[in-house]
Amino acid sequence: MNAQFAPATFAAAEPAAPQASTAEVQIDIRNVGKVYDSKATHQAVVALDGVSLRIKKGEFISLLGPSGCGKSTLLSIIAGFQSASSGQILQNGRPISKPDASRTVVFQDYALFGWMTVQQNVEFGLKAKGLPKAERADIARSLIKTVHLAGFEDKYPHQMSGGMKQRAAIARALAPDPDILLMDEPFGALDAQTRVLLQEEIARISTEAGKTVIFVTHGIDEAVFLADRVVVMSPRPGRVRDEVLVPLPRPRTAEMRSDPWFVSTVKDLWETLKPEWQKGD
Template structure:
């Protein structure tokens, strides 16, 4: 439970526990209930358990990092939340309703940008708004403002092949934000970028997500990235993926570069690395 929520709940008179429970439940936007995912292996003809009994409650406006080694099921879990896949067991609720298919209230940013190469930055960012039938002038204005937000002003007429990887990912983030989704799902979006660009974009997404007030679920295998961005780091075990630990991040927002040298940040990154290192060295 979020520390602030725990503090607030403890102050509620004991005569009203039911009211407190309802208030806490009302804040939950994504409710992951005992989710399992099993694949049939085409090579070994044996079942592969990707997720096993994953339960997690995510509040509206919370930034969650899913941290774990490759193959731990974190991208699979994100895909089920997005509605691209179905769970083999359990269920995921959004605002109390089961997620069964993709929905405009949830958008995804992938590692490979997924921009349309034949469209300009402006056209890419407008795409979702055009699909919703928004008038041309209105969608153009919204797209221009988002392009400014991700610091791409002046590149509206450029095509993806004319931009660096970091710029393409900024455009992808702007496109994901354009339809004004409730939830932003990010699947290792900075994994293919160089170290310097990755750090800069971490600071950008921290700023943008705070300003926009979106719920963000961010998949990563980078420990410092997970801690820097999140309100809560959810640590997943090697296959089959389970929630093995949760770390509440007390750093204030907006997040700044200086926080990377905060003693709590340095200590937490080190402790997580020492915990996860043996499992990652196995090549799981």
């Protein structure tokens, strides 16, 4: 593929680092490994093995791979929910050790607070920041408008469809104005049409907001459509296998799905990933 690189060279060339200056690298994943001890079988499961990746500020990264390739584990380590067994992840040069409002997460199952209205859900991170009530309400309302949920401020999650819930969850994640948005198969539980709509929406929002996004998915077209760079991972143990730079301009629009480059890249990726996908099942 077009932009393959050996992670080791980056680690070694750190002091000099001519082409990628450390200033613009926001997330620096250095040789991260994750091993789970399975108590039942007394066997260590290697979920991640020597993963290195540098993510620039404002970049949209898709982590693509079959189930079991450790992409969600990697995201959860970046979020600070879990710690790496080896290696480390730096954010602006500082190691990540716990969750922080500069890195918010959108979950596949939305993880909305069911006892709160949409408005209260979106305000949660602002309340944590200690913003005064009126300001909180204003920011939340404008974000709810951004995700096209205006009018649903006082609804509870159980009164809304899956797509609307995920819109609310996206607004909630954007509310604390994070540097990095982490999305863990956010559209995996949605029907095909809603998924396409939300893909276009997230393409628009991420471009407007200028956030760094790490988007975990097993959908090839979704990964290519959204990302500046698709990082392909392979399973057992989870490794970075390939990288694809996406030359399509931003913001991404629906027509780009029929762009010849897009079509052939998705097809090529599918051809290379097929054997692994089949093995995974």
